[in-house]
Amino acid sequence: MLKINWFSPLPPAHSGxxxxxxxxxxxxxxxxxxxxLWTDQDYVAPEVESIARVAHYEPANPPWxxxxxxxxxxxxxxxxxxxxxxxxxxxxxxxxxxxLHDLCLHDFFAMVFLRTLEQPAAYLAALERWxxxxxxxxxxxxxxxxxxxxTMAQQFPLTREAARGALGIVTHSHRxxxxxxxxxxxxxxxxxxxxxxxxxxxxxxxxxxxxxxxxPPYRLVVFGxxxxxxRLDAILEALAGVPEREQFRLEICGQLWxxxxxxxxxxxxxxxxxxxxxxxxxxxxxxxxxxxxHLALNLRFPSMGEAxxxxxxxxxxxxxxxxxxxxxxxxxxEDTTAFVRPExxxxxxxxxxxxxxxxxxxxxxxxxxxxxxLRRHDPEKYVDAIVRFASAALDFSPRIPxxxxxxxxxxxxxxxxxxxxxxxxxxxxxxxxxxxxARKARDRDS
Amino acid sequence: MKALIxxxxxxxxxxxxxxxxxxxxxxxxxxxxQAEIVTLPFQSCPPSRIPEQMLACRLLDVTETCSVRIDxxxxxxxxxxxxxxxxxxxxxxxxxxxxxxxxxHPAAGDLIHYPDGPVIREAIRRxxxxxxxxxxxxxxxxxNVSERLQRYCGISAEPLYNPPANxxxxxxxxxxxxxxxxxxxxxxxxxxxxxxxxALCREPVHVRFAGEADNEAQQAECGKAVRELRLGxxxxxxxxxxxxxKRDLYANCLGxxxxxxxxxYGYVTLEAMLSSKPVITCLDSGGPLEFVxxxxxxxxxxxxxQSLAGAMDxxxxxxxxxxxxxxxxxxxxxxxxxxxxxxxxxxxx
Numbered sequence: 055m056l057k058i059n060w061f062s063p064l065p066p067a068h069s070g071x072x073x074x075x076x077x078x079x080x081x082x083x084x085x086x087x088x089x090x091l092w093t094d095q096d097y098v099a100p101e102v103e104s105i106a107r108v109a110h111y112e113p114a115n116p117p118w119x120x121x122x123x124x125x126x127x128x129x130x131x132x133x134x135x136x137x138x139x140x141x142x143x144x145x146x147x148x149x150x151x152x153x154l155h156d157l158c159l160h161d162f163f164a165m166v167f168l169r170t171l172e173q174p175a176a177y178l179a180a181l182e183r184w185x186x187x188x189x190x191x192x193x194x195x196x197x198x199x200x201x202x203x204x205t206m207a208q209q210f211p212l213t214r215e216a217a218r219g220a221l222g223i224v225t226h227s228h229r230x231x232x233x234x235x236x237x238x239x240x241x242x243x244x245x246x247x248x249x250x251x252x253x254x255x256x257x258x259x260x261x262x263x264x265x266x267x268x269x270p271p272y273r274l275v276v277f278g279x280x281x282x283x284x285r286l287d288a289i290l291e292a293l294a295g296v297p298e299r300e301q302f303r304l305e306i307c308g309q310l311w312x313x314x315x316x317x318x319x320x321x322x323x324x325x326x327x328x329x330x331x332x333x334x335x336x337x338x339x340x341x342x343x344x345x346x347x348h349l350a351l352n353l354r355f356p357s358m359g360e361a362x363x364x365x366x367x368x369x370x371x372x373x374x375x376x377x378x379x380x381x382x383x384x385x386x387x388e389d390t391t392a393f394v395r396p397e398x399x400x401x402x403x404x405x406x407x408x409x410x411x412x413x414x415x416x417x418x419x420x421x422x423x424x425x426x427x428l429r430r431h432d433p434e435k436y437v438d439a440i441v442r443f444a445s446a447a448l449d450f451s452p453r454i455p456x457x458x459x460x461x462x463x464x465x466x467x468x469x470x471x472x473x474x475x476x477x478x479x480x481x482x483x484x485x486x487x488x489x490x491x492a493r494k495a496r497d498r499d500s
Numbered sequence: 501m502k503a504l505i506x507x508x509x510x511x512x513x514x515x516x517x518x519x520x521x522x523x524x525x526x527x528x529x530x531x532x533x534q535a536e537i538v539t540l541p542f543q544s545c546p547p548s549r550i551p552e553q554m555l556a557c558r559l560l561d562v563t564e565t566c567s568v569r570i571d572x573x574x575x576x577x578x579x580x581x582x583x584x585x586x587x588x589x590x591x592x593x594x595x596x597x598x599x600x601x602x603x604x605h606p607a608a609g610d611l612i613h614y615p616d617g618p619v620i621r622e623a624i625r626r627x628x629x630x631x632x633x634x635x636x637x638x639x640x641x642x643x644n645v646s647e648r649l650q651r652y653c654g655i656s657a658e659p660l661y662n663p664p665a666n667x668x669x670x671x672x673x674x675x676x677x678x679x680x681x682x683x684x685x686x687x688x689x690x691x692x693x694x695x696x697x698x699a700l701c702r703e704p705v706h707v708r709f710a711g712e713a714d715n716e717a718q719q720a721e722c723g724k725a726v727r728e729l730r731l732g733x734x735x736x737x738x739x740x741x742x743x744x745x746k747r748d749l750y751a752n753c754l755g756x757x758x759x760x761x762x763x764x765y766g767y768v769t770l771e772a773m774l775s776s777k778p779v780i781t782c783l784d785s786g787g788p789l790e791f792v793x794x795x796x797x798x799x800x801x802x803x804x805x806q807s808l809a810g811a812m813d814x815x816x817x818x819x820x821x822x823x824x825x826x827x828x829x830x831x832x833x834x835x836x837x838x839x840x841x842x843x844x845x846x847x848x849x
Contacts, residue, residue: 122612123604147615221619452623455551455616462552 056441057088059121059150061141062130064091064108065099068309068334069137070278071130071155074363078250080105082437090124092116094140113140121148126444131216132156132360134279135165142166142216149454151444152220156360157230157381158211161203161281168197180215204282208356214238219454222447224440226361227382239457240450243443247361248436251370251428260345260371267346270301272410275347275373277340278364281311285353285378285399287319292403294323298411307332307343344368349410349417350375351403355396357381365391366431369424374417376406390424392417501533501848502569504562506583507576507593508542515684516767517577517593519665520641524574524591524847527840533848538562540580544596547611547620550579554627557582574847575635578624582631589847590635591660594645594764599624600652601762607687608761629653639846642765644786660846661838664767666743670774672826673751675819678706678736679780679812680753682746682768685713689760691722693782697808699729703816707757710738710749750775755815755822759801759808762786773797773833778825780811791836797829 060080063072083089084106091098091108098108111117121127127150131138142162145152156162167177174197181189189210195201213231217223217238223231226247231237251257267273274293280286286306293299306329310316313331320329335343344350350368357380365383368375369390377383379393392409394402410417467479505528507521521537528535540557543549557579562570563586573588575581578596599621602608611617632638632649638657640646646657664670683689691709698705713719719737726735741749750756756772759782766787772779773791779798781788792798799811815822 116615118615118617119613121615122617149616149619448622451619452626454619455548455623458548459551459555 055087056126056445057124058083058090058441058444059092059124059127060089060106061092061127061144062153063132063134063137064093064095064102066097067095067137068279069132069134070363071132071137073337074367075155075248076130077102078248078433079437082433083441086437087441088124092121092144111140111144113143116144116148118148126150126221126448128153128440128444130155131159131162133159133162133281135162135170138162139166139170145216146219149219149221149451151222151224151440151447152217153224153440154213154216154360155226155363157213157225157227157234157236158207158356159216160207160210160212163212163215164196164203164206180212181210184212184214185210204356211236221450221454222443224443228385230360230381240453241443241447243439245436245439245443246431247363247366248433249363249366249370249428249431250433251425257370257372257425260341263342263345264348264372269348269414270411271303272301272348272414273346274302274304274407275307275343275350276304277307277344277350277352277368280306280308283354283356285355286310286316288399289351289353289403290316290319290323290325290329292400292407293328294325295400296404296407298408299325299328301411302328302407304329305332305343305347306330307335307340309334344371344373347371347373348414349373349407352376352383353378353394353399354383355380355399357383366428369421369428372418372421372425374410374421375424376403387423387427390420390427392420501571503528503533503535503572503574503848504570505535505537505574505576506562506580507537507539508578508580509539510543511541516765520593520662521576523662523665523840524843527844528848531841531844531848538580542577542579544598544610547614548616550596550620551623554579554582554624558584558631560584572848579627581635582627584631584634588635589637590632590639590657591843591847592632592638592640592645592649592657594641595628595648595652596624601648602688605688605761625652629655637846637849642787643790644762645764658846660843661765661836662840662843663838664771664774666747667770667774667838670747670771671751672776672830673748675754675823675826676752678708678753679755679757679815680708680710680749680772680777681757682710682741682749682771683758683760684711685709685718685722687718687761690782692725693759693803693805693808694757695722695725695729695731695735696805697812698731698734700805700809701813701816702809703813704734705812705816706734706736708736708738708749708753710741710746712740746771747775750777753777754819755780755798755826757808757812758785758788759803760785760788761803763788766791770833770838772826773829776823776826776830778815778822778829780808780815782808791829791832793828793832795825797825797832799825 062076063069065072089106091106092111094113129141129145129150130153131142132155167173178190178193181193192201196206211234213236220240222241223238224243228244350373352365352375355378361382375391376394377391379395392406505521525535525537560583573585575590576593581590598609598611604612611621632655639660640657643659646659649655649657681694685691750771755778757780758768763786769779769788769791779792781792782801782803784803794800801807801811
């Protein structure tokens, strides 16, 4: 049994990680391992405290003595600077396993460095560290509005900054780190995002609720933390372009990145009677919305790369879903989701909506298959896998001071060597390392 | 043979390790060889500096100096014992203890208070496991240090006992009305435990403490405890005493109180035995337990004030028994044949 420090948003934080991820994992984890839930939130829901001990920390001054009593710390990072900022501050000083819930973290670092910590120099240094002079220049342009946040997120995702000093990285998206060219210098595990489906009885109840509201009008649902990349503009534009739009109602559930902009768009496109804005919803109302919805629109562009907890929730409700063919979503099966091409967004959404009107039953079957696909997301298997990975990653820990040391040595050498010696030394060092590794492997085999 | 003793030290601080290194050098020279001490400065705070110093030791080349070959390197302390040499032996005084058994010790643990403490601890442990076995022979200061090395690193090593400095000058005098407690004043030596015990003694026990505090706060804390427990007339703080004064304090005491936490070796025990004095120590005191035989050469108490008070009362009330134990202690010391000759033979063999 391990003693684990767990850092993640916890209910009632407005975060899918808190509600859809942590609350699925923690009951299983806390039963098998001594788990301490560290939080900088002012308030934690009582049901969390019944799972494991909750302890508070100040991000600027965490209680290292108490943290060092555990075998390992597991930090959960996503793109919300306010929710994950404190967790990152602890993780960058105290090496542990970093679970990335988003892979493009530029928005997060821009928020933390530029707004929370007010350290523009640290922001630019991070960009320069991973992307050289080009990164620094882009960061400078971003600060004065010369480059947009979406472009920065795609070209300079800063994923490795989150992994800096980590003992290991867990993602829920196979291949994405390689695709982003952001592979960190520590062990990486790609695990299927955990999800415990509701029991059959509950599911049958949802299906009954859906049958009781057959449509038309058909209820379309958009759900979650609705940042710019959730494509609400495109969805509204597409809906407005569907001649049979009166047969749909669009339910927008979740916190909006710019509510007044969305309201203006709804008015401009004359969609007022067809669209409802619900804001962030408590659990019971989420259930009411999802069990009576007919189609979910779960688009991302640009994708921040990671698995979507809300997508798994849609599968759980047997809801057919439109997703963007990008990032983790692109790896979903064709028969569980309907794809929207980023470059033909409005056209594809419109086509799917019209297909839906033609054959709602086919979409219903797609939702059923989505629910079947949840089997491989079993939280128990996930807990076993993450703990196994964490135990193995502890082996990496001595390499952290070694890497720091190498950095300091490199820095010192650059002070007194001619400028062009750097490339030569790097080449020599690489050759030496390759030779040593080969020798070690030979010795081990013999 | 030219032997280089490599060790680490903190500039301006002198303790048992420095005395031991000098004793070893003198003994090697007395055996007809040449020996010098190389002391590398060591700084354990902040912990991120420790790997640098480990690497610095690994990069040192002491195979020869000005074309003169160094025949033997004797490594004593972390990280100096990591210095490579084809004919290196290690006589391990102790490893970096807060990376091992003192990691979570409430008073002594230091690495545990730093965010990078666990990774530095692991780096130290890995380096020890990788590089200590490079030595052609591994000895330790005591059985206690050998056991720790085996427990944490799986490395066996033979203990080599050495005598305290100026061993022949320790002598026996009349038993006075005090227990003697010579040590640096810090939480690991546990002067505070003796003070708390004193408050529980039924006999009018008196203790003389000798030694310098590691810092002013520790001295102040002990002073405060004495005041709060109203023990001012039963405690004396002698501070730093000369070697001669120390030997006299041993010679004229009733017995020696020495209850440290997991001491590596503990010259205090041997000095008491040479002075024919019984030693009161604790079950968790480490090194002293290799020498103190309970109820024969001293008393082994539990590591709690009440238990220690009981032991102090017992000897205070029965001086004859205390004297008999002291005599038995000296005989045991002589039986153990503790001397530099054996140490030098083993290290240069």
